[in-house]
Amino acid sequence: xxxxxxxxxxxxxxxxxxxxxxxxxxxxxxxxxxxxxxxxxxxxxxxxxxxxxxxxxxxxxxxx
Numbered sequence: 001x002x003x004x005x006x007x008x009x010x011x012x013x014x015x016x017x018x019x020x021x022x023x024x025x026x027x028x029x030x031x032x033x034x035x036x037x038x039x040x041x042x043x044x045x046x047x048x049x050x051x052x053x054x055x056x057x058x059x060x061x062x063x064x
Contacts, residue, residue: 007047009039
């Protein structure tokens with residue numbers, strides 16, 4: 001049986017997004033929930049043999 005190692009990382013938020021969403025309570029709660037997840041680094045990309053991207057959906061399509 002093969003062994004698989006995984007890392008879960010997040011992509012940094014755009015500064016403009018942070019500024020526009022700073023007063024949104026749900027956005028702030030989500031940032032708090034994700035605070036323990038490290039942001040992706042170049043070292044993570046060098047380490048990985050593959051990358052799986054995720055995105056929210058709207059009516060079955062990727063969000064804009």
